[in-house]
Amino acid sequence: MPVTEAALRPPAGALPWRSAEVVERVAETRRATTLVLDVPGWPGHLAGQHVDVRLTAEDGYQAQRSYSIASPPKAPRLALTVERLEGGEVSPWLADEARPGDRFELRGPIGGYFTWSVAMSRPLMLVGGGSGVVPLMAILRHRAASGDAGRAVHARLLYSARTVADIIYHQELQRLSAEPGGPEVNLTLTRERPPDGWKGFDRRIDVPMLAAAGVAPEMDPDLYVCGPTPMVEAVANALVGLGHEPARIRTERFGPTGEG
Amino acid sequence: MSAEGECSTLDGNAAGGLLREVFAFDATLAPTTCAGCGRTRPMAELMLYAIELGAILRCPSCDQAVVRIGRTPRGLWLDLRGATTVVAADPATP
Secondary structure, eight states: OOHHHHHHSOOTTOOOOEEEEEEEEEEOSSSEEEEEEEOTTOOOOOBTOEEEEEEEOTTSOEEEEEEEBOSOTTOSSEEEEEEOOTTOSSHHIIIIIOOTTOEEEEEEEEOSSSOBOGGGOSOEEEEEEGGGHHHHHHHHHHHHTTHHHHHTSOEEEEEEESSGGGOTTHHHHHHHHHSTTOOEEEEEESSSOOOTTOOSBOSOOOHHHHHHHSOOGGGOOEEEEEEEHHHHHHHHHHHHHTTOOGGGEEEEEEOSOOOO | OBOOSSSOOEEGGGGHHHHHHHOSSOGGGSEEEETTTOOEEEGGGSEEEOOTTEEEEEOTTTOOEEEEEEEETTEEEEEOTTEEEEOOOOTTOO
16 A cells, blocks of 8 residues: 555544434424434444534534533434524524535544443432533433333433523423332432422532432442533532542533523 | 533543544543543543633643643544553443
């Protein structure tokens, strides 16, 4: 093989860009949309991983962002849930414009750090803020799809959203939590007086809330925290303060959007 | 996770795709020792700045630029002066 050709090959670890075709779009909230995709050659993924999405304008300008995978491993189709950020270069197109038949490029799966497999088997504590719930949903869907092995994993989710209308996957979370062996789901609202009959919390996540709705350190859980940076920092510090092992706390932060 | 903005505060997770262009292993898992303060953590836990033309991963403890990657016309430019060591961790034993 000529040297020049070899030099142009990506390194062994580089992920190829693949063409994704939108098969279905599901409106989750007024700002969040799930895109169900057909991605030929998709190698499969772990719960919690993400993809890089690249959009190319007609003049060749490219913009690239990362989005968590919402679908569990082994799902027939890859699904991303994208929250529209005002003024963003990528999310408004994905969340508002993309229609079945439209195509864009993505590469993945990316990231082995914020991942969970049912084989890990320890109790599971998930804490999400805003669209930070997306990779946590992939984890809960993986758990739900894992039968007895999934049900054997004690799991709790604490999810912070601005208002009831901003709760992504609200019905699915209610359904999962009502199933025998389903996860315990606790919700908190940060910008709205809760409606009558609300059984959740109504403030930002804090130490007493984590103590009440979390998995006790004595149960030796794996913990996953995903959301806006200030929320992730506050929750991770609070969990350490409650006695959790820092190495067991996996964190994933995202940008300027805020849930609180 | 969704990442938007020129200089949003994200973490090394969001640089995973770019890191795969540089390293033959998943560097987000790689225990990386900061040359500034000596703390070791996986690259996923470093703070990410400026993903557009590359990435700067900073130590959350001391703000040292631990990993710097620039995308240039000649290829990717990697500066690891801020890292004492990077361990290519075995994914089977995170």
